[in-house]
Amino acid sequence: MSTLSDPPKGSFRLSMLLNDTRYRSMTLQVIAAIILVSALGYLYSNLATNLREAGLNISFGFLGSSAGYDINQTLIDYNSQSTNLRAAFVGILNTLLVAFMACITATILGVFAGVLRLSNNWLVRKLMSFYVEIFRNIPVLIWIIIIFTIMTAVMPGPREFRGDEPTASMFMDLFAFTNRGVYTPAPYFTRGFGGGEGSALNWLLALAVLVASFFGARFMTKRANVVQEATGIRPNTLWTNLAIWLLPITVFCLILGLAWDIPVLKGFNFGGGIKIGGPLIALWLALSVYTGAFIAENVRAGIQAVSQGQTEAAAALGIRPRRVMSLVVLPQALRVIIPPLISQYLNITKNSSLAIVVGYADITATLGGITLNQTGRAIECVLLLMLFYLVISLTISTAMNVYNSSMKLKER
Amino acid sequence: MAEAAKLQVSDEIAISIQKMNKWYGTFHVLRDIDLTVHRGERIVICGPSGSGKSTLIRCINALEEHQKGSIEVDGTLLSSDLKNIDKIRSEVGMCFQHFNLFPHLTILENCTLAPIWVRKTPKKEAEEIAMHFLEKVKIPDQADKYPGQLSGGQQQRVAIARSLCMRPRIMLFDEPTSALDPEMIKEVLDTMIELAEEGMTMLCVTHEMGFARQVANRVIFMDQGQIVEQNEPEAFFNNPQSPRTQLFLSQILGH
Secondary structure, three states: OOOOOOOOOOOOOOOHHHHOHHHHHHHHHHHHHHHHHHHHHHHHHHHHHHHHHHOOOOOOHHHHOEOOOOOOOOOOOOOOOOEHHHHHHHHHHHHHHHHHHHHHHHHHHHHHHHHHOOOOOHHHHHHHHHHHHHHHOOOHHHHHHHHHHHHHHHOOOHHHHOOOOOOOOOEOOOEEEEOOEEEEOEEEEOOOOOOOOOOHHHHHHHHHHHHHHHHHHHHHHHHHHHHHHHHOOOOOOHHHHHHHHHHHHHHHHHHHOEEEEOOEEEOOEEEOOEEEEHHHHHHHHHHHHHHHHHHHHHHHHHHHHOOHHHHHHHHHOOOOHHHHHHHHHHHHHHHHHHHHHHHHHHHHHHHHHHHHHHOOOOHHHHHHHHHHHHHOOHHHHHHHHHHHHHHHHHHHHHHHHHHHHHHOOOOO | OHHHHHHHOOOOEEEEEEEEEEEEOOEEEEEEEEEEEEOOOEEEEEOOOOOOHHHHHHHHOOOOOOOEEEEEEOOEEOOOOHHHHHHHHHHEEEEOOOOOOOOOOOHHHHHHHHHHHOOOOOHHHHHHHHHHHHHHOOOHHHOOOOHHHOOHHHHHHHHHHHHHOOOOOEEEEEOOOOOOOHHHHHHHHHHHHHHHHOOOEEEEEOOOHHHHHHHOOEEEEEEOOEEEEEEOHHHHHHOOOOHHHHHHHHHHHOO
């Protein structure tokens, strides 16, 4: 028996593949897949043919051979006898270093500027708009060059610190700002474990102490919540938290005999201490101020996306402005701020490849630059570069998405 | 009802506004407002859009700043002193046209937020108070839901409960039923009537004239930033004095 709700049983016509909503999307997907596969196939056969005609092959053997070039700033041991693979790792670590530093400073700068752009103070508001508009509307490459040029042109050379009447002097006799970079004191332990002064074990222990402090502070916050739930009055956690953070690490440093290796002028250059190269500083500053301007706009948009009525309702209940911000506005603003923040972190990581213009040895400069030119393995190097950036970007994006879903609001 | 209501009004003055003026830039929103509200009094404020009625009640809890004249709430002078503003806000509750519930908190959390952070009430006690008032507005079973899951009428009743949790002595209502479907208006008005019967001092901006007749002991008509006319509801509706009031009433009661 046929009821009214039965669908009409029309016969299948070929035109339905395109016009019927039941088949249309599948048809289009099949067509797209065919186009994609044939395009890739064409590219691959093109590559294979050209390589064969040029007498070349694809091989990653060059990674094991000696690199033969020096790198001015390295986080791990490296010399010109090291392999290309190690040079690539030096580049990877340098990329990660500058990206990590820039992400942190850009976030601080961005949150600061974004909140202040909504200030009631006319001057502060305008200054922040000026910052945002100037820095995000000029390409980051130009900012890198400008900052690097200013540093090399304005800062004194090491020779100016020399002689009986030097024209430059070290800041507080601890820091030397030169056109080659900044030299800062290097910490080391005189009574450290593991014999050697530079043993990594000591640093791992210091890190462990800080992690312990972190959990201690978390515990204190939880305890404050419990006390507040029970008595209504929230205990002041500022001083206990300060003590939890500062005391253990200070005691640790005293026991192990923390000392500083202060940079001193030796011959034509400074020795001792830590050298932070000019290129790294220029790249880090440029990426920070440039991306900070974008983050400032994200933060401002996030705060403004929370309706005025929310603030008014909280104020009408007698809640103080600082609490209105932390209890009502920020929890709602964060869900608007975090997704674009992920894009900004990805931008910083990818823009760090502009390091090559100031001679900072990131992965693009080592593997994608010198190694590529010296070995001629262009396809292999570029493939590895793409793979690296893809992996890093996907990692950042996954981590941030996890954070985002933990911050995401449940509203129903 | 109207007779019984009048008996509850005491001589004690709850709100006293004198020669209050407010400007938005050069636009003169409120002109020489004089208004005295006694404890237990229920006042309905009506008037055409843009007449300054919302602005007037928003000045009372300092959501808007006034530039001239004085506002005194329960003997506390409203000045730029934060202490006074805090004191007044903790005594004056307010409900908004668009409810303004906090969407990221559950109904219960909406109600306990201010008692916990302003009144320093222990959480358990705050939750008991919240459940008490949620029962009063007849939605205790929704306590663990989020505002987005509730109907407009329910949301407005939560907003009323949220204000009551701070134990206010005065309630301000800014067009509480204007954003609601007709069938939800009644449940909100019923809650407000119940509140009025308990003797709460209320100032209500509304166009619900039935509510005004039933509950108010004074109706105020505002136009162009001024109080044009005020009277007891019967006299106000049956025998309006000024031509502007007559025109307004003929328009809103005419259909």
